[in-house]
Amino acid sequence: MDWDDLRIFLTVAREESLSGAGKRLGIDASTVGRRVARLEGALGAKLFVKTPQGYALAPEGERLLPHAELAESALSGAREALSGPGDLTGQLRIGAPDGCANYLLPQICAKLCENHPGLEIQIVALPRVFNLSRREADMAIAVSQPQAGRLVVQRLTDYQLHLAGHDDYLKSHPPITSRDDLRGHRMIGYIPDMIFDRELDYLTETGMDWAQLTSNSVSVQTQAVRAGAGLGIVHDFAIPFCPGVRRILTDQISLRRSFWLIRHADDRRSQRMNRLAEALALGIRQEVARLQALLAVESPSQVHT
Incomplete structure (x- = not known):
């Protein structure tokens, strides 16, 4: 054969x-x-x-x-x-939800490529669950832990999300001091029938059951918030990339989610894949912590409560 x-x-x-x-x-x-x-x-x-x-x-x-x-x-x-255990080489395809792919992986993969010149990285950003059994990706990052399949699953890190709006929108619309005030504002969120994971049903946790502007992409939603189109749930690690976007009602609406690294079970025998998984996991933890820490220096006037 x-x-x-x-x-x-x-x-x-x-x-x-x-x-x-x-x-x-x-x-x-x-x-x-x-x-x-x-x-x-x-x-x-x-x-x-x-x-x-x-x-x-x-x-x-x-x-x-x-x-x-x-x-x-x-x-x-x-x-x-x-x-031998030298530089990592060859191709690595990483599947990830588009929020992670847009705001975290570019910085992480840039460092990996710099440290390992022979490594070729492909980032596949899709708003759905990846099928590793079909080798759509070598490893995938997910927002919930899979419950079936021959997989190796590793919890990477927690991250936070908050309701946010752009300064221009907030200044030109009625003030927001409680959840009740949200009824008079335009909301941005997911297309309901295209939410591929229950962990992404953010607006339900705000008490809102309808959004005027929707997308299947969280990055599109974030850019709509940045454009002043309304209010939406935004990853804290994305806010540093969106000048003028501020968190609101931080004492009333705060969401916590987790990233999971998923690999095919057979890859456990591969030292190369183990090293790549370790480097990717460390990079994600460090980058989420770095970006979220930037928000800790916000002055009270920058956080609308």
Whole structure:
């Protein structure tokens, strides 16, 4: 059995299409199809079933998958054993919710790239849960702890969120001294049917059940607050990037959430992935603490209560 054929099998299983696998591997789809057919012929088994949605694993393919993943992990481990514990190299794809991807990961990854010139980092910012079994990412950051799957889950850090508005909006609208005053203000939040994780249902905790301006992206919501479009829940670590945005009702509305680092279970055997996870975890803890500490120096006049 040829390892390269197994590698192609794994990529088709994860991409669920010949064209998607071809793009990931840098070869054309027809070549991917021929290599899959060659592997099926060598094994005497049908590995995929073609469906309207793409290529799904057949029962024989499902049985082969964990063995192919073990071979992939063993090969990666062999490379690490020969290269030693020097600089981190190769590609790392990190999946993250867009708030983390926009306001935390650029600084963290810049330091990683500076310390490890041979490392190529891809940041995939999507407002949904990543599927690590399909290798959409090498590791993912999530806002809630997954309850199923062959995963390694690590709690990274807590972070805070508050209701906020821009100075221009706050000066031109009625004063806010309590939750009751919010009824007379424009609210910014998530599109209700596109909240992919219950931890993101921020407005419910303010007592508001409706927002006039909504987006599936928390970064878009934050920029809408910065533009003076209304009031919204904003990550404390994002506020230093938004001049003029101030927290309000800090003594009445304060949310706490956590970031979780999620990895595929097989990656525990990889020293490279362990080192990358450790560096990423440390970077996130330090960057959240640094940015939130900047708000601690706000003067009373800058915090609307």
